[in-house]
Amino acid sequence: MKPHSLFGDVAWQNYIIEADVLLEGGDIELGGRYADRDKLGYRFILTRDGRWQLNWQYATLASGQIEYFKPANWHHLRLEMSGNRLTGFVDGNKLATLTDKSGVKGMAFIASTYNHNLFDNIRVHL
DSSP states (O other), X not given: OOOEEEESOTTOOSEEEEEEEEOSSXXXXXXXXXXXXXXXXXXXXXXXXXXXXEEETTEEEEEEEOTTOOTTSOEEEXXXXXXXXXXXXXXXXXXXXXXXXXXXXXXXXXXXXSXXXXXXXXXXXX
């Protein structure tokens, strides 16, 4: 498991987490509905080469590749969780919308590989 920071309330259900990120290497992620110790909830992951995944814990629900991704730039990630609907955005572009009933409530989190990746302007909207 990679380093992560949890925050918020275990009773949170419908919310949005967003942040600006700078990738020096590896990957970075935003997440929500943290369910259980050592089992992060919904995880929106972005790698330095522009690949992305939307996971429930370790199971991939959606994935893709961002064309012409510029890793040296700051990027804005956004994960929306409303009922069983999940939507992931990078730089304002919707990359995935899906339905999943695996996680219904839990805390928000950020995570990164052991690289000098940066987070800024982390926000949660309830």
